[in-house]
Amino acid sequence: MSEITLVQAINRALTRAMRDDPTVVVLGEDVAKDGGVFRATEGLLAEFGEGRVIDTPLAEGAIAGLCVGLAAQGFRPVAEIQFTGFIYPIIDQMMNHASRIRTRTRGRLTCPMVLRSPCGGGIRAVEHHSESPEAIFAHMPGLRVVIPSSPARAYGLLLAAIHDPDPVVFLEPTRLYRAIKEEVPDDGASLPLDRAFVVREGSDLTLVTWGAMLKETMATGERLAAGGVSAEVIDLATLKPLDSETVLRSVAKTGRCVIIHEAPRTAGFGAEVAARIAEHGLLSLLAPIERVAGFDTVMPLLRLEQHYMPEEQRILAAARRVLAFR
């Protein structure tokens, strides 16, 4: 079996879901004929036709809104928002409608939609193409927020998101789209949407991250290991609902924790993780929790973006401070 990239795994999951369930439809800007600007939907039009793979006019708010209508009618729309900077017009639809139609109607109408969007920086893109909006969506009751960090997890989590009876915002780290290859069997198996993944076991320090930052975090883990420090690395993968249990179990073991994310620091999702540890695991902590995050600034253009995203050196420095704390 050949190894595939994360974006190919997305494509494989979409194909699989569409083959298995005729109510799954894919829509968005340039998703049909062009196969998506990142090619995530390549080949779908040829296999499933224009009734199920639909190029929409350029209107992100309406794309999200029409998914609410389709989903209430029993379809499972999977919409693509082309770039993160274009995602903000959908907030009205996600907050006011997609996430609450079940509550508003006491379950009479539901919204099994998936909204896929690339996220994050590091691909030398133009302005408004590199943001990390996960905390905005994680603050919306009734939504699920998922960010895969490997081809296999992208496949299993996207299938789960499509099968899920509630709306899911599925953020795909563009930096990882073609950065890693692995074998991804097309077995149609979903991964759970409420479980974090321990991707490296360790006993001295817990590193919590998600999305593209897993790459630098794993590298930090390796570097620490070379110095005799055993770091545990957790990929949260599903931010909402958050699997605090896996985080707390790890911190109970290590007593030390660094949280790494690309999004701005203040009110970033790392604050929620830190708060959960403080509420439920304070006494197991041997050192203050540290966050390594993007700055509370506008995401810089491409010449400086690598200094905005947490670099391995910053993660390592935080890890060493936390390890040295007595």
Place this chain on the structure above:
Amino acid sequence: MPDFARDSTQLINLYQAMVLTRTFDAKAVALQRTGRLGTYPSSLGQEAVAVGVAAAMREEDLLLPSFREHGAQLWRGVTLQDILLYWGGDERGSASSGPRHDFPVNVPVGSHAPHAVGVALAFKLRGEQCVAVCVMGDGATSKGEVAEALNIAGVWRLPVVFVINNNGWAISVPVARQTAAATLAQKAVAAGIPGEQVDGNDVIAVRAAVEDALARARAGNGPALIEAITYRLSDHTTADDASRYRSDAEVSQRWNEEPIARLRRYLVKRELWTKADEERMLTALSTQVDAAVESYLATAPQPVESIFDHTYATLPADLADQRAAALAARSRR
């Protein structure tokens, strides 16, 4: 004259539906004023739009109402009790009565227009002869989501009819301050779809215009926009005081054009309706509304844990913890 308007039974049904809406409306405002209902948007004077639209629809069509279409909801089978429950602050008011597929009322103005597009796309994909009907106010036409929805509906030729209930006012802003466009119907032009104006105080005209648009949409000939021109005789809601921004003289003038007296004069002139009929009807409607109010007032609130019940299909673990904490706090009291 359309066929239905030659049928006295149908005319009387339209008349009674409008009077029921107004009787209910007066009662709802009174309940709010006495602290037994939340903020409520009266539909006084606009009954012909709501009733005319709903009367044109089939059961299998799908209504996406704005928050002032009580008359349309009632025609479609939503109960008086449920409308009271909703405005009394209980989600169950949008849960059970009326067609299972209809949308609940839309409060954030115009944001339901794209939902109608999605619903219409579903009808088209399944090859069903159904139409989505989205009713919105004049203020909604200033919103981007509405322009986006009209545009997409046009390009995909979807079975959807947008009805603008132009009551002249978006809270305190009159239509003349809402747009420089001469009409709201012409908002359809840029979307490449038919747009027309209709006298929104003439229930026969509203029903006829919507029926025509529905027939075209059902036959696969695409969407339409109908601007029904009426007038908001009431405040925006019970929390509003319209005397701050519009004159009594303007309102008194508009009372001369209101739709119920107008249809009654017509029925009386055609000798289809008598004073005795009127009295009988008013007594019956008043009894019906009073019974609904009684049943609404006797409905116990949902239990506290119901806040969590429909957030997700299955309660996630962290939300289950919050639910348990809410119940524990309650039992300690």
